Amino acid sequence: MSEQSQLDEYRSRARAWLAEHAAEYATPREFSEAELVARSKAWVRKKFDAGYSAIAEPTSAGGAGGSAQQAAIFAQEEARYHTPTFTGVSIGFAMTMAAVKRHGTPEQYNHFGTLTHRGDITWCQLFSEPAAGSDLAGLRTRAVKNGDSWVVNGQKVWSSWAHHADWGILIARSDPTLPKHNGLTFFLVDMKSPGVEVRPIRQITGNSDFNETFLTDVVVPDGNRIGAEGEGWACCMTVLATERNQSRTGGSGRGDRPGSVRALIRQAAATPRDGGSALDSQAARAKLARWFVQEQGLKNFAARLSAQAKTGDPLPPTVALVKLISATLLQQTQAFLMDLDEYAGAFSTEEHDREEVFYQYLWSSALRIAGGADEVLRNQLAERALEMPGEMRADKGVPFNELPY
Amino acid sequence: MSFTLTEEQSLLRDQVRAVCDEHAQPEILRELITSNVGWREELWRVMGELGLLGAAIPESYGGVGLGALELALINQELGRAVAPVPFFSSTCMAAEAIKHAATPAQQAQWLPDLASGTRIATFAWAEGPGSPSTRPLSTTVAGARISGAKMPVPDAGVADFCVVLADRKGEDTLAVVELDQAQVGRTTLDGFDELRHHAEIRFDDARCEVLEGASGSAVVAQLFDTFATLQAFEQVGGAEGALYMARDYTLERHIFGRQLGSYQAVKHKLADILAALELASANALHAAASPGNTIAAATARIGSTEVYETAARENLQLHGGIGFTWEANCHFHYRRARLLALSLGSIEAWTDVLIDALADEADPSRAA
Ligand SMILES: Cc1cc2nc3c(=O)[nH]c(=O)nc-3n(C[C@H](O)[C@H](O)[C@H](O)COP(=O)(O)OP(=O)(O)OC[C@H]3O[C@@H](n4cnc5c(N)ncnc54)[C@H](O)[C@@H]3O)c2cc1C
Numbered sequence: 001m002s003e004q005s006q007l008d009e010y011r012s013r014a015r016a017w018l019a020e021h022a023a024e025y026a027t028p029r030e031f032s033e034a035e036l037v038a039r040s041k042a043w044v045r046k047k048f049d050a051g052y053s054a055i056a057e058p059t060s061a062g063g064a065g066g067s068a069q070q071a072a073i074f075a076q077e078e079a080r081y082h083t084p085t086f087t088g089v090s091i092g093f094a095m096t097m098a099a100v101k102r103h104g105t106p107e108q109y110n111h112f113g114t115l116t117h118r119g120d121i122t123w124c125q126l127f128s129e130p131a132a133g134s135d136l137a138g139l140r141t142r143a144v145k146n147g148d149s150w151v152v153n154g155q156k157v158w159s160s161w162a163h164h165a166d167w168g169i170l171i172a173r174s175d176p177t178l179p180k181h182n183g184l185t186f187f188l189v190d191m192k193s194p195g196v197e198v199r200p201i202r203q204i205t206g207n208s209d210f211n212e213t214f215l216t217d218v219v220v221p222d223g224n225r226i227g228a229e230g231e232g233w234a235c236c237m238t239v240l241a242t243e244r245n246q247s248r249t250g251g252s253g254r255g256d257r258p259g260s261v262r263a264l265i266r267q268a269a270a271t272p273r274d275g276g277s278a279l280d281s282q283a284a285r286a287k288l289a290r291w292f293v294q295e296q297g298l299k300n301f302a303a304r305l306s307a308q309a310k311t312g313d314p315l316p317p318t319v320a321l322v323k324l325i326s327a328t329l330l331q332q333t334q335a336f337l338m339d340l341d342e343y344a345g346a347f348s349t350e351e352h353d354r355e356e357v358f359y360q361y362l363w364s365s366a367l368r369i370a371g372g373a374d375e376v377l378r379n380q381l382a383e384r385a386l387e388m389p390g391e392m393r394a395d396k397g398v399p400f401n402e403l404p405y
Numbered sequence: 406m407s408f409t410l411t412e413e414q415s416l417l418r419d420q421v422r423a424v425c426d427e428h429a430q431p432e433i434l435r436e437l438i439t440s441n442v443g444w445r446e447e448l449w450r451v452m453g454e455l456g457l458l459g460a461a462i463p464e465s466y467g468g469v470g471l472g473a474l475e476l477a478l479i480n481q482e483l484g485r486a487v488a489p490v491p492f493f494s495s496t497c498m499a500a501e502a503i504k505h506a507a508t509p510a511q512q513a514q515w516l517p518d519l520a521s522g523t524r525i526a527t528f529a530w531a532e533g534p535g536s537p538s539t540r541p542l543s544t545t546v547a548g549a550r551i552s553g554a555k556m557p558v559p560d561a562g563v564a565d566f567c568v569v570l571a572d573r574k575g576e577d578t579l580a581v582v583e584l585d586q587a588q589v590g591r592t593t594l595d596g597f598d599e600l601r602h603h604a605e606i607r608f609d610d611a612r613c614e615v616l617e618g619a620s621g622s623a624v625v626a627q628l629f630d631t632f633a634t635l636q637a638f639e640q641v642g643g644a645e646g647a648l649y650m651a652r653d654y655t656l657e658r659h660i661f662g663r664q665l666g667s668y669q670a671v672k673h674k675l676a677d678i679l680a681a682l683e684l685a686s687a688n689a690l691h692a693a694a695s696p697g698n699t700i701a702a703a704t705a706r707i708g709s710t711e712v713y714e715t716a717a718r719e720n721l722q723l724h725g726g727i728g729f730t731w732e733a734n735c736h737f738h739y740r741r742a743r744l745l746a747l748s749l750g751s752i753e754a755w756t757d758v759l760i761d762a763l764a765d766e767a768d769p770s771r772a773a
Binding site: 261262265266269279282285286288289290292293294296297298300301303304307308318321324325375377378379380381382383385386387388389390391392 | 409648655663664671672673679680683685687688711752756757759760764771
């Protein structure tokens with residue numbers, strides 16, 4: 001059988017399996033947080049049992065031992081459904097596993113990979129601190145070696161979904177006498193360890209998806225260190241590159257999903273304006289055309305990256321553009337949806353439920369900050385892709401414990 | 406669909422780049438402007454010898470028989486160099502029009518000379534101000550005779566024959582006209598981009614041969630999608646040229662004790678251009694892989710037009726005063742980007758093409 005017909009057959013089997021097992025997710029559904037978490041884990045387990053979890057990863061690490069094409073096919077098919085995925089699953093599958101696979105030992109990858117890909121555990125990211133966001137390497141959380149384990153003290157912040165996560169990826173300072181990027185080490189932390197305290201933070205959406213995480217004398221076995229002592233920064237880079245690349249893999253399945261430019265055009269055409277429709281305005285057309293060019297560009301750029309990607313290879317530095325472009329695009333397109341209805345667009349009524357637009361518009365502001373703010377991404381594009389000089393740094397080469405602030 | 410270049414495609418690109426490095430250096434461009442020549446015959450000859458002019462022409466008609474992507478890649482390199490050759494007019498527009506609309510016998514008649522480069526052709530659509538969809542056309546065909554005027558027509562001065570968009574009994578049609586006949590008049594125009602000469606052509610009951618393979622406005626619209634896709638690569642190449650010219654200059658230039666390129670205002674400007682360029686390039690590749698897809702072609706056209714203009718303008722800006730001089734190379738892209746932004750219809754015209762196609766797709770009853 002030719003490769004193509006094998007893939008076609010794989011697709012029809014995946015489609016049939018989803019039709020049977022994902023039927024309850026054919027339309028979007030609202031769940032409580034706790035239920036979303038439970039359903040997300042159960043869904044991963046279901047896929048694991050059927051050989052659809054971590055399709056391209058080896059079976060020794062809880063994957064299905066398949067190909068990248070199969071994984072892409074299944075993802076496309078799954079994208080037709082609204083299957084539950086809480087952030088703790090995606091942090092685990094993509095970001096955590098990228099770091100463990102690349103920087104950890106094969107034993108670590110097999111062990112944590114199996115737990116993750118089977119839906120047993122979910123993850124949160126313990127990177128940012130009150131004084132260390134864009135300047136992540138300025139973090140102060142300390143890890144002190146004590147025999148076969150480490151003792152961690154400090155405060156993390158903006159830890160998304162940490163209140164529901166089983167494990168966390170942690171970056172901490174193991175040697176404050178070194179310049180700041182050099183003295184960092186990367187750990188996997190059981191969130192049930194004594195001394196881990198998670199406190200919710202209220203966001204502008206009214207929800208509390210993220211938290212402050214206090215770490216007080218938390219003991220981490222040395223076996224849960226990923227990479228060498230002092231190699232933490234490289235691990236973080238792997239995680240962040242994966243995080244920034246995530247929006248390219250998500251949600252490209254349906255061209256007409258809500259908020260896509262095609263959907264905006266349909267809505268503008270259906271909005272009466274001066275005897276015609278809102279789509280008659282040349283100003284609206286110009287904006288829509290520009291956004292469509294960006295949206296398609298992101299899709300086609302993603303296709304290009306996938307074609308280039310060979311497993312394990314680091315992503316090209318231009319991947320930073322994905323979040324840079326898509327976050328602002330979301331902000332602008334959601335504002336346009338409100339603009340269409342003029343004054344009334346700022347209100348959600350029974351007839352015109354605008355809660356989703358309100359939410360997406362608010363969320364776009366977080367997207368422009370989280371996982372590399374716009375300005376930081378522009379620096380990266382300039383420095384890594386265009387090979388321009390780095391920023392002037394007052395802290396360059398200075399031991400961390402001699403920095404003034 | 407794969408977007409990674411094959412080894413042959415990379416070699417082709419490198420080959421064109423090397424040829425341009427030798428035959429389209431900035432000094433040569435300056436000299437061509439001064440001498441008012443407008444094209445480099447030597448470069449054209451070399452391209453012919455290398456088979457580049459017949460890249461996408463079938464082997465049965467004397468070409469090399471490669472695909473649209475190869476043609477596009479050549480165009481991208483020519484765009485980067487602002488190469489002074491009638492490649493887009495002859496190899497992209499005229500030859501592609503003949504491939505789209507001519508009968509096999511007509512293709513056998515016209516294409517081999519274009520593939521070898523022994524003859525040059527161009528394509529004439531515009532009749533003064535107006536977009537590619539402006540109708541009615543005043544140039545008309547009756548039998549084997551054509552009358553009317555076309556302006557602007559690129560590379561008309563060096564072309565031997567021209568594919569002309571004309572009206573035949575109320576229907577769009579394409580006709581080939583030999584330019585060396587008494588009933589054809591050519592007047593060189595005073596153009597904004599002196600490295601691509603244009604002319605007005607008048608047909609006064611001139612002999613012509615109608616392309617009888619296909620006609621009608623749908624065929625013409627499809628042809629413009631092809632042109633827009635191919636030119637998107639020329640624009641992407643030009644934008645790359647301008648972006649890296651700007652990058653290189655800002656690394657050399659020191660201001661207030663540091664490299665100009667170390668200032669964040671400069672880095673962020675170029676980062677934004679790079680991001681737009683990557684998207685434009687991905688869209689162009691997608692369009693090349695999706696022939697007949699108007700949405701893909703218009704998307705490629707708009708993105709590449711905008712990024713080339715931005716790159717060309719900001720490149721000059723970052724050079725400071727020297728950027729405004731004849732001796733610096735910024736003006737080549739600055740003028741070329743403007744010409745290309747207009748040459749197949751403005752951004753506004755293509756915005757309408759794109760938005761109308763998307764609206765029709767959402768509501769097929771609208772299209773009727
Ligand atoms: C919704 C959400 C979820 C998050 N989830 C997590 C999580 O799960 N785990 C985690 O560890 N973190 C998380 N974060 C934190 C996120 O990574 C940081 O907010 C981000 O790195 C920015 O850091 P900061 O908030 O300290 O802002 P700052 O670094 O203080 O930045 C403030 C402003 O300064 C700009 N700026 C910074 N540096 C420069 C520079 N060199 N030049 C010019 N401008 C600059 C920034 O672009 C920004 O506009 C989350 C954030 C959000 C909003």
